[in-house]
Amino acid sequence: MDVEFHDITNAVVRVTNGTCTSTYEQCCSGLGGSKFGLMKRLAPLVASLGLLAACGSGATSPTTTFAPGTLVVKAIPSLKFDASEYGPVTAGEVTIGYANSDSVRHTLILAKDKVKVANFKLVTAQRGDSDSAVVNLEKGTYVMLCDVPGHSNMKATLVVD
Numbered sequence: 072m073d074v075e076f077h078d079i080t081n082a083v084v085r086v087t088n089g090t091c092t093s094t095y096e097q098c099c100s101g102l103g104g105s106k107f108g109l110m111k112r113l114a115p116l117v118a119s120l121g122l123l124a125a126c127g128s129g130a131t132s133p134t135t136t137f138a139p140g141t142l143v144v145k146a147i148p149s150l151k152f153d154a155s156e157y158g159p160v161t162a163g164e165v166t167i168g169y170a171n172s173d174s175v176r177h178t179l180i181l182a183k184d185k186v187k188v189a190n191f192k193l194v195t196a197q198r199g200d201s202d203s204a205v206v207n208l209e210k211g212t213y214v215m216l217c218d219v220p221g222h223s224n225m226k227a228t229l230v231v232d
């Protein structure tokens with residue numbers, strides 16, 4: 072990501088070289104009328120590069136915060152949940168938050184006695200993504216799974232009291 076950013080910066084310098092050989096800021100303020108057009112074009116670009124840099128920094132876990140009381144589950148490298156057992160949580164409406172700290176897409180589903188919990192599936196497309204939902208759970212021991220093909224290693228237990 073750093074390389075890309077530097078490439079872009081160089082491109083900007085090249086563009087402004089015609090009128091100025093100084094720093095970026097001086098060039099911009101010297102461009103007069105075209106200043107806003109340039110800034111407008113660059114702003115989203117710089118913003119998205121910033122986001123990419125934040126997401127691309129390897130081992131950093133997502134900064135996602137969930138509402139208080141949320142049961143937080145993380146998908147971590149490689150193809151694992153961050154624990155083998157979650158809970159116990161109180162039966163009834165349970166809020167589950169799912170944060171992806173791995174590099175690929177993951178889902179989270181629940182099953183009890185080999186029957187999937189209906190209408191509940193969390194999906195995180197990539198690192199830094201999160202999802203959350205409320206699910207109504209009765210007492211019991213649930214299996215937590217990721218149903219992406221090849222991810223059968225992602226298996227944990229959720230205890231509901």
Ligand SMILES: [Cu+2]
Pocket residue numbers: 146150176177178217218219222225
């Ligand atoms: Cu998975």
